[in-house]
Amino acid sequence: xxxxxxxxxxxxxxxxxxxxxxxxxxxxxxxxxxxxxxxxxxxxxxxxxxxxxxxxxxxxxxxxxxxxxxxxxxxxxxxxxxxxxxxxxxxxxxxxxxxxxxxxxxxxxxxxxxxxxxxxxxxxxxxxxxxxxxxxxxxxxxxxxxxxxxxxxxxxxxxxxxxxxxxxxxxxxxxxxxxxxxxxxxxxxxxxxxxxxxxxxxxxxxxxxxxxxxxx
Amino acid sequence: xxxxxxxxxxxxxxxxxxxxxxxxxxxxxxxxxxxxxxxxxxxxxxxxxxxxxxxxxxxxxxxxxxxxxxxxxxxxxxxxxxxxxxxxxxxxxxxxxxxxxxxxxxxxxxxxxxxxxxxxxxxxxxxxxxxxxxxxxxxxxxxxxxxxxxxxxxxxxxxxxxxxxxxxxxxxxxxxxxxxxxxxxxxxxxxxxxxxxxxxxxxxxxxxxxxxxxxxxxxxxxxxxxxxxxxxxxxxxxxxxxxxxxxxxxxxxxxxxxxxxxxxxxx
Numbered sequence: 001x002x003x004x005x006x007x008x009x010x011x012x013x014x015x016x017x018x019x020x021x022x023x024x025x026x027x028x029x030x031x032x033x034x035x036x037x038x039x040x041x042x043x044x045x046x047x048x049x050x051x052x053x054x055x056x057x058x059x060x061x062x063x064x065x066x067x068x069x070x071x072x073x074x075x076x077x078x079x080x081x082x083x084x085x086x087x088x089x090x091x092x093x094x095x096x097x098x099x100x101x102x103x104x105x106x107x108x109x110x111x112x113x114x115x116x117x118x119x120x121x122x123x124x125x126x127x128x129x130x131x132x133x134x135x136x137x138x139x140x141x142x143x144x145x146x147x148x149x150x151x152x153x154x155x156x157x158x159x160x161x162x163x164x165x166x167x168x169x170x171x172x173x174x175x176x177x178x179x180x181x182x183x184x185x186x187x188x189x190x191x192x193x194x195x196x197x198x199x200x201x202x203x204x205x206x207x208x209x210x211x212x213x214x215x216x
Numbered sequence: 217x218x219x220x221x222x223x224x225x226x227x228x229x230x231x232x233x234x235x236x237x238x239x240x241x242x243x244x245x246x247x248x249x250x251x252x253x254x255x256x257x258x259x260x261x262x263x264x265x266x267x268x269x270x271x272x273x274x275x276x277x278x279x280x281x282x283x284x285x286x287x288x289x290x291x292x293x294x295x296x297x298x299x300x301x302x303x304x305x306x307x308x309x310x311x312x313x314x315x316x317x318x319x320x321x322x323x324x325x326x327x328x329x330x331x332x333x334x335x336x337x338x339x340x341x342x343x344x345x346x347x348x349x350x351x352x353x354x355x356x357x358x359x360x361x362x363x364x365x366x367x368x369x370x371x372x373x374x375x376x377x378x379x380x381x382x383x384x385x386x387x388x389x390x391x392x393x394x395x396x397x398x399x400x401x402x403x404x405x406x407x408x409x410x411x412x413x414x415x416x417x418x419x420x421x422x423x424x425x426x427x428x429x430x431x432x433x434x435x436x437x438x439x440x441x442x443x444x445x446x447x448x449x450x451x452x453x454x455x456x457x458x459x460x461x462x463x464x465x466x467x468x469x470x471x472x473x474x475x476x477x478x479x480x481x482x483x
Contacts, residue, residue: 043466054470054473054474055470056470056471056473056474057473057474057477057478060474060478081467083467085474085478091454091479092474092475092478092479093454095456095471095474095475096471097467097470097471098467
């Protein structure tokens with residue numbers, strides 16, 4: 001069975017018939033239009049499969065499988081939105097999905113890296129941050145800072161930290177959070193989260209799909 | 217230049233019978249007192265529930281009368297009142313509705329060329345809540361409860377009772393499509409329950425919830441009851457607080473789906 005997590009910028013696939021094979025990643029813009037998978041999640045997923053699991057359920061099921069704790073908060077930061085599930089006593093306690101005010105945070109972070117030719121692997125966490133609620137609106141802070149003489153790398157780092165702090169607050173400011181999504185690979189973002197952070201990688205929703213498959 | 221005075225009162229309009237007599241069709245906002253509804257029935261006067269989506273017109277038309285950032289239900293009320301051919305509008309402005317309706321009554325009074333009658337519903341005789349606790353799709357439950365506002369009688373054919381697996385607390389939403397996500401075994405709480413009971417000002421009944429069933433505390437954005445919805449959701453051990461404005465977005469839908477599935481509310 002082919003499982004697919006269809007994100008805004010990247011899609012992730014897992015072939016359950018090949019247990020040893022690692023998940024694959026394909027840029028969303030490179031997807032063949034006639035592609036079909038057996039079970040899908042992600043906001044793009046309904047177009048590519050007959051069976052669909054909504055992203056919060058996939059995230060929660062993935063968290064249940066990957067995190068061996070009765071109480072945890074799992075935050076997924078994608079290209080377009082942020083969402084979290086909070087478990088207490090092994091049960092869902094709270095959840096959130098910010099598709100509007102959290103708009104395009106991950107997408108903007110990647111866009112800025114390419115536009116300014118930066119490498120997030122080498123950027124230090126800045127002491128200060130921008131107050132940011134939206135990736136698109138937050139960009140004006142960068143332009144203003146650069147005009148004021150702040151180096152581009154420093155300005156972008158403040159932006160990334162602002163996004164990390166906003167995501168952390170959206171998740172109700174936990175002491176510890178598990179992180180899911182492409183931003184797990186961004187050390188600046190991970191280090192900017194003001195709490196203990198455990199990155200789980202970008203395949204948590206695929207794991208959630210696999211759990212759903214086993215349940216049904 | 218003299219100050220301008222515009223009359224605002226929560227008291228029931230004294231000569232409402234006289235104002236309604238001879239009319240063919242009236243619009244109601246909220247739940248007018250049983251006495252008024254029974255009078256309309258006795259006179260054979262048709263009733264339109266202006267809280268519901270009755271016409272297809274752009275909600276933006278209302279911005280001349282109400283702020284754009286305002287309760288979508290009351291914006292719908294004004295939209296309906298502007299487009300429907302009515303002989304009068306009855307607005308319940310007491311504790312059984314909301315402060316915002318109190319002000320909307322003033323705006324309608326100043327804007328329409330038909331009588332706007334204020335009522336203060338303090339009816340306290342309970343009619344029961346068999347629809348709220350019955351086995352029926354949540355959409356049909358809310359349709360029957362809201363339709364019941366236009367009748368002075370209890371529903372003659374309520375659904376069979378069922379054991380609840382989920383709860384829906386709140387006012388009837390502007391966008392009823394949200395209700396399709398719930399199982400048939402969802403019990404109704406909040407002001408919707410008060411509506412069926414024909415006691416819209418019963419604050420105790422409105423604040424009732426069942427802590428043993430996962431419950432969605434629905435809040436219509438910019439409604440004063442959002443405060444109560446969030447307060448009760450925080451008290452409830454297994455709740456989802458949900459704030460929705462004009463339409464239900466994908467993220468709100470996904471939250472409900474996930475909440476119901478992950479809490480085992482869907483049998």
